Amino acid sequence: RLRLAVLASGRGSNLQAILDAVSSGTLDATVAGVFSDKPDALALQRARDAGLHAEALRARGFASRDAFDAAFFARVDSVAPDLVVCAGYMRIIGAAAARALAGRTLNIHPSLLPDFRGLHTHRQALDAGVAEHGASVHFVTAELDGGPVIAQARVPVLPGDDEDTLAARVLEREHPLLVASLRLFAAGRVALHEDRVHIDGRALTEPLQL
Ligand code: GAR
Numbered sequence: 001r002l003r004l005a006v007l008a009s010g011r012g013s014n015l016q017a018i019l020d021a022v023s024s025g026t027l028d029a030t031v032a033g034v035f036s037d038k039p040d041a042l043a044l045q046r047a048r049d050a051g052l053h054a055e056a057l058r059a060r061g062f063a064s065r066d067a068f069d070a071a072f073f074a075r076v077d078s079v080a081p082d083l084v085v086c087a088g089y090m091r092i093i094g095a096a097a098a099r100a101l102a103g104r105t106l107n108i109h110p111s112l113l114p115d116f117r118g119l120h121t122h123r124q125a126l127d128a129g130v131a132e133h134g135a136s137v138h139f140v141t142a143e144l145d146g147g148p149v150i151a152q153a154r155v156p157v158l159p160g161d162d163e164d165t166l167a168a169r170v171l172e173r174e175h176p177l178l179v180a181s182l183r184l185f186a187a188g189r190v191a192l193h194e195d196r197v198h199i200d201g202r203a204l205t206e207p208l209q210l
Contacts, residue, residue, distance in 0.1 A: 002029040002186045005081035007089035008036055012043025014087035014108055017175035018182065019050050027179055028186045032079040035072065037091050053079060059091065069097035083185055086140065087178065095142035103192040105140040106185075108178050110170050112152055113138060117145035122163045122170070133157050133166060135174045136207065137181040139192045148197045150190060151208040153177040180210045 008015050015034060021027035034047035039056040047054035057075060062068035068091075076084060086093075086107040093101070111121040113136040116128075125133040134154040141147035153173035157166060184190040189200050197204040 002182075003032045003080060003082045004029050004182070005032055005076045005079055005084045006034045006043075006047075007076070007084065007086045008034065008041055008043035009038050009090040010041050010043065010088055012041065012046045012088065013171065014174055014178050015043045016046055017179055018085070018087065019046065019052075021179040021182070023050075027182055029182060032081055033076070035076050037072070037089070043088070065092070065094040066096050069094045073097050073100065083182075084140075085178075085182070092144060093140060098140055098142040101140055103139065106137055106150070106181065107140050107145070107147070108135060108137050108174055109145050110135050110167070110174065112136060112154065113145060113149050120163075122166045125157060126161065126163065126166065131157055133170060135170050135177055137177060139197065141195075148192060148195060148204075149207040150184070150197050150199075150204070151177060151181050151210045153210055177210050 006015050006018060018027065018031065022029055022031060031052050033053040034043060036044050036056040037059055039058065041056065044054040044056060055075060057072050059068045084101055084105040086105065111125065112132065112134045116124040132154050134152055136149050136152045138149040139147040155169045155173055191198045
């Protein structure tokens with residue numbers, strides 16, 4: 001079975017969607033550990049409540065981003081994950097660690113990449129006046145929110161939306177999007193080859209729309 005390490009910095013609703021999919025049998029995988037840069041992340045409590053290995057490492061005190069990443073990802077790798085899933089992990093992963101994680105690390109990002117990288121994506125979408133917004137699951141590379149996109153879910157931006165209403169509409173779609181993406185991995189159907197996503201051995205020309 002696919003061994004997952006899940007990285008989360010906060011609420012952990014995407015982690016919960018993974019845990020629920022594993023326990024219902026929808027996702028044939030094991031969560032080998034949950035890792036956070038925030039000791040008080042609700043995600044860690046969710047993991048412990050599920051009887052899983054959960055630990056945090058604070059960045060404070062490390063001399064550099066690379067020094068933190070080396071220590072943090074050594075802990076992550078200690079559970080021997082097949083796939084590392086950034087599910088609301090809010091720290092930038094430095095280039096050295098990102099290279100070491102290439103092809104075996106996913107991130108869920110709350111925008112239709114390549115639009116609106118970085119933070120405050122719902123605010124960015126409202127400010128840009130787009131009619132559609134959504135979420136993307138992509139491979140992590142050294143370029144922040146710039147790795148090849150596997151799958152996306154789209155939602156309309158509605159009149160009267162504010163950041164909260166839009167974020168909630170996107171989040172509702174993030175959970176099934178992430179689970180569906182992980183199901184592809186569990187079935188051995190997705191891989192990164194030469195910077196391109198391959199599904200069933202063929203290069204994707206467009207992200208899957210889920
Ligand atoms: C989710 O919306 C996720 O897409 C986003 O943080 C939220 C975490 O929610 N991730 C990023 O912004 C990554 N840069 P959760 O903790 O409830 O899963």
